[in-house]
Amino acid sequence: MFKTARIATVLVFAFGCIPAHALSLKDWLAKSKPDQVQYLTNCLARLVVDVGKTDQPLAKKITTYYSEKAPGAEYPPGMNDLFARIGRLVRQAETGKTVDLSKMEFEQVVALNTAEKFKIPVPADFQRAADPPVAPRPAAPSTVPPAAESRPSVARALQRPRLAPIMVGKVDVSHLAGLLWGDTREYVSYILGPPTSDPEQDSSGFGGYPLRRDDGLSIRVNYDNNVVTSVKVYSKGSRGTDPLLDLLGKSESAAVAVLGPPKTRESLWTIDDTDLVWSFPVAGRPADQRPNPQTIQTLTLHFKTGVGCESISVIW
Numbered sequence: 001m002f003k004t005a006r007i008a009t010v011l012v013f014a015f016g017c018i019p020a021h022a023l024s025l026k027d028w029l030a031k032s033k034p035d036q037v038q039y040l041t042n043c044l045a046r047l048v049v050d051v052g053k054t055d056q057p058l059a060k061k062i063t064t065y066y067s068e069k070a071p072g073a074e075y076p077p078g079m080n081d082l083f084a085r086i087g088r089l090v091r092q093a094e095t096g097k098t099v100d101l102s103k104m105e106f107e108q109v110v111a112l113n114t115a116e117k118f119k120i121p122v123p124a125d126f127q128r129a130a131d132p133p134v135a136p137r138p139a140a141p142s143t144v145p146p147a148a149e150s151r152p153s154v155a156r157a158l159q160r161p162r163l164a165p166i167m168v169g170k171v172d173v174s175h176l177a178g179l180l181w182g183d184t185r186e187y188v189s190y191i192l193g194p195p196t197s198d199p200e201q202d203s204s205g206f207g208g209y210p211l212r213r214d215d216g217l218s219i220r221v222n223y224d225n226n227v228v229t230s231v232k233v234y235s236k237g238s239r240g241t242d243p244l245l246d247l248l249g250k251s252e253s254a255a256v257a258v259l260g261p262p263k264t265r266e267s268l269w270t271i272d273d274t275d276l277v278w279s280f281p282v283a284g285r286p287a288d289q290r291p292n293p294q295t296i297q298t299l300t301l302h303f304k305t306g307v308g309c310e311s312i313s314v315i316w
Contacts (some may be wrong), residue, residue, distance in 0.1 A: 024102050081117065206313060219231065247312065297316065
């Protein structure tokens with residue numbers, strides 16, 4: 001117990017009490033890819049050295065965790081866990097939850113990831129400084145590079161396209177449910193983990209990979225050349241986290257008030273199912289004046305009698 005307590009203290013003072021080493025997670029994400037890699041490498045080296053002053057066997061285990069692949073695995077488990085944690089924090093910050101990346105030290109995220117793996121207790125104030133703690137998802141393919149020579153791809157997956165707003169009425173539809181047009185498959189894996197089994201099969205032909213957010217929102221994502229080209233979300237009620245998701249469960253009139261009149265209104269399958277379709281211009285391509293729910297450059301809201309808006313999809 002005494003040794004464990006000392007190791008916990010090392011984790012805190014190695015990363016939390018040395019101003020020269022402190023860097024916010026926001027600042028780390030803003031660095032160039034090579035600088036991100038270098039900073040992470042130095043951070044892990046400091047951690048191993050400091051823990052080694054108290055417990056050499058544990059220091060060796062930490063080194064193995066972050067640098068050695070298990071037989072048959074593609075990447076080291078420590079890297080998978082760390083970047084899954086970072087990705088989840090990024091998504092929480094982007095979707096309006098109480099996460100401020102500028103007040104969260106990168107070193108603390110690394111320390112907490114390590115403490116969680118090796119069951120090392122940390123003081124409550126240190127834990128709160130990097131709240132909310134996020135349990136890592138299972139390792140997803142191509143999320144973290146295994147060796148120094150390929151490490152720049154770690155940062156590449158966390159970088160995102162810079163998009164101008166794509167407005168439909170009062171709403172920017174360049175993103176949906178925290179995902180942007182052009183996000184890489186690796187980035188989506190960081191944020192949402194690997195595809196899940198989907199008990200709600202999509203009969204509209206949208207297809208895509210079924211995923212699920214922490215708040216239970218069901219999502220389908222389609223890719224082209226490894227980047228996101230369309231997203232569909234399902235829910236039985238409003239999520240209230242952004243103007244589009246807030247329309248889930250709402251009426252047609254509520255949607256029109258925010259998005260303006262749709263280009264197309266179709267009743268599908270039964271009289272209880274209706275699609276409202278809006279179109280928008282992108283990349284010099286004009287909007288389709290008579291779009292259908294499966295054409296590009298469209299926003300589609302599906303309504304069901306007695307439920308309201310049941311799903312939202314954007315095809316860029």
